[in-house]
Amino acid sequence: MKNIKYIKITAALLLLVGVSSCDDFLSEVPDNRTQIDTPEKISELLVNAYPLASYMDLGETMSDNVADAELNNASVKSTQSYYWEMQDETNIDTQANYWDACYRAIAHANQALQSIKELGNPTSLNPQKGEALLARAYSHFMLVTFWSNRYNPATAATDLGVPYVTEPETELLKSYKRNTVKEVFDFIQQDIEEGLRYVSNNYKExxxxxxxxxxxxxxxxxxxxxxxxxxxxxxxxxxxxxxxxxxxxxxxxxxxxxxxxxxxxxxxxxxxxxxxxxxxxxxxxxxxxxxxxxxxxxxxxxxxxxxxxxxxxxxxxxxxxxxxxxxxxxxxxxxxxxxxxxxxxxxxxxxxxxxxxxxxxxxxxxxxxxxxxxxxxxxxxxxxxxxxxxxxxxxxxxxxxxxxxxxxxxxxxxxxxxxxxxxxxxxxxxxxxxxxxxxxxxxxxxxxxxxxNIVVSREDQGKPVNTLVKDDKRRALQIPLSASNYGVEKNPR
Known part of the structure; x- marks a missing residue:
């Protein structure tokens, strides 16, 4: 079994920053922290540069592929998703859970890139660099897809995107500003195009x-x-x-x-x-x-x-x-x-x-x-x-x-x-x-x-019609509370 390397994530972007985790962080001895200082450790770190949560149930439930089956067993989170509301829960398969997972993946990608830089950016590590860049771009793309307005070059320079994070976490509660959609897309494209130059197929899997x-x-x-x-x-x-x-x-x-x-x-x-x-x-x-x-x-x-x-x-x-x-x-x-x-x-x-x-x-x-x-x-x-x-x-x-x-x-x-x-x-x-x-x-x-901008209507028996009209503000998910509570600007409603 691989000895997977994890890094501690303590950004305000993440959802699970509690008192105990803060205490754990502050009580750590720096010399005991895992040092990502070899190609093998960097490769192991990148295993976690992909979201360890799924968007599929969330995306499907908001779409016009589903309807109310009237089974009388609807969970609160699926009901809220079905009607394009902000979910109260933060557990498995929720909006907040996926946001959290994406930024954790980004943090691992950024740490890999930083470690490669500290090793002098050797060409032998180009495949790992390419993977890290693409993984970082992927998670940011998924975040901007769910939490921002759709891409439109006429409005992208003013539409709220998501924070595009390019450095490892070094502060306990860092304040993050949302980039515009245009900025996020520009960063994604930059990471994709550089990543494409380096990425390889040289993996066991x-x-x-x-x-x-x-x-x-x-x-x-x-x-x-x-x-x-x-x-x-x-x-x-x-x-x-x-x-x-x-x-x-x-x-x-x-x-x-x-x-x-x-x-x-x-x-x-x-x-x-x-x-x-x-x-x-x-x-x-x-x-x-x-x-x-x-x-x-x-x-x-x-x-x-x-x-x-x-x-x-x-x-x-x-x-x-x-x-x-x-x-x-x-x-x-x-x-x-x-x-x-x-x-x-x-x-x-x-x-x-x-x-x-x-x-x-x-x-x-x-x-x-x-x-x-x-x-x-x-x-x-x-x-x-x-x-x-x-x-x-x-x-x-x-x-x-x-x-x-x-x-x-x-x-x-x-x-x-x-x-x-x-x-x-x-x-x-x-x-x-x-x-x-x-x-x-x-x-x-x-x-x-x-x-x-497809219109989706919920016309369920015994319930008022609920329609997601064109340019409906609910098409951009609301920023999770634990992120907005630490200064990440909310979407207008």
Whole structure:
């Protein structure tokens, strides 16, 4: 077992700064602290440069992928998330928990970078430097995605972003100022571009680190949000046209029993999976315990009926004990017992953070936005075919007319910060629906709800209609109390 190196985090950004932890910090003898002074220690430190919490349940619950199943067992935190409110709790799978986890990950990345600098920035440590930069960029990107307004170059210079932290923690209760969205995006881009120059695949387990392809996939997500289509195409060029063998094999997945699908979906051996996390999360239990999940009605809306080829989708759905919520097997939980007698422990889950499937969809969208419609059509046809039961490449064809008819333009439905022609709008709409299906349960739908300013309405029986309108202030989560109490400016409400 690896001797993982942890560093003490005591920033005001973090949520769990209590009296006891302060006492522990102040009573430490500096000479007894772990010194991160070798390449091996730096590599071990970077294991913790990824959020040890999950955003997936949070993002999914806020999106239009879920509805009220009326199971009468809704938790307070899921109800608050469902209605875009600030959560009171700070425990597992909450807003505050993810904020905390991201800044802890950033602190580990920063300590690694500082240690590399103190060792003289040797080229032999460039791979670790690249990983640290990309990990720092990733956590800041996730933070600004959830806690700030969507990126819009017209307002980014004044919109509140998040504190972009680039140095290790050296003060007990340091005061942090929020950077603007533009500043955060500029810092992220700088870290991504430098990190891409250094990152390698030289790991024992590459899929649990920012390897070269995972770095490019993350870059494509960032540049897509920013509207830099040329950059998306540049970083995704290695996928090529119709990337055979690089996407998830749903023909094989759908032939497996659900208990096997749980395991297979996030396996590091799958070519399609580029970066895998193992956070402390109960997302795997959501289908069995959340009132706000994929209801029968939502499942029919997304997956029933025929697809653009007039055939069925290859996605499988199941329910627990005839529940009115459904799930497709994606999350295999590992429960680590801390006390067998008391039957208590910590739940971990393997989750796919970045994949070729998202990477490829990002590339297709960039082709659309560059007005390369014929190329985009070819790639979209291939992608949808890999998700279609009985797909025949020789006879199952997708035309521009099919896309325009199947995904008609609705005024003000998708309103990004840039303009789109009617044809582009139809293709982008098709891509958002493809992404919505592929990543159901995984929270990515919230990213599209936000960047396209999609209206979401809660029209639940016996309750007033609650609508997340365009530019609704609730689209930016409120800063956690334990951060705002230490001076981090709140979002306007």
């Amino acid at each position: 590459p899929k649990f680190h920012f390897n070269k392809e995972a770095a490019k996939a993350f870059a494509s997500r960032f540049y897509l949000i920013k509207g830099d289509w040329d950059k998306v195409l540049e970083v995704s060029s290695g996928l090529g046209s119709k990337p055979v063998g690089k996407l998830k094999d749903y023909v094989t997945l759908s032939s497996l029993a659900p208990d096997i699908q749980f395991i297979e979906y996030s396996k590091s051996s799958l070519t399609s999976n580029l970066l895998i996390g193992s956070p402390n999360t109960l997302v795997g239990r959501s289908a069995n315990g959340s009132n706000f999940y994929l209801t029968d009605e939502k499942q029919r809306e997304l997956f029933n009926g025929t697809n653009p080829f007039g055939k069925a989708w290859l996605f499988d759905f199941y329910s627990y004990n005839s529940s009115s919520t459904l799930f497709t097997p994606k999350f295999e939980e590992y429960f680590k017992y801390t006390n067998l007698t008391a039957n208590i422990g910590i739940a971990y889950c393997g989750i796919v953070l970045l994949s070729n499937d998202e990477f490829y969809l990002n590339r297709i969208e960039a082709l659309v936005m560059k007005n390369r419609i014929a190329d985009a059509n070819t790639e979209l046809e291939y992608f949808l075919g890999t998700r279609t039961a009985g797909y025949n490449a020789a006879t199952d064809k997708l035309t521009e007319a099919d896309v325009v008819a199947g995904y008609p333009v609705i005024a003000d439905e998708l309103t990004p910060f840039y303009t789109m022609t009617d044809v582009q709008t139809s293709y982008v709409k098709a891509l958002t629906e493809a992404r919505r299906r592929d990543f159901v349960h995984e929270g990515l739908r919230w990213f599209d709800v936000k960047r396209f």
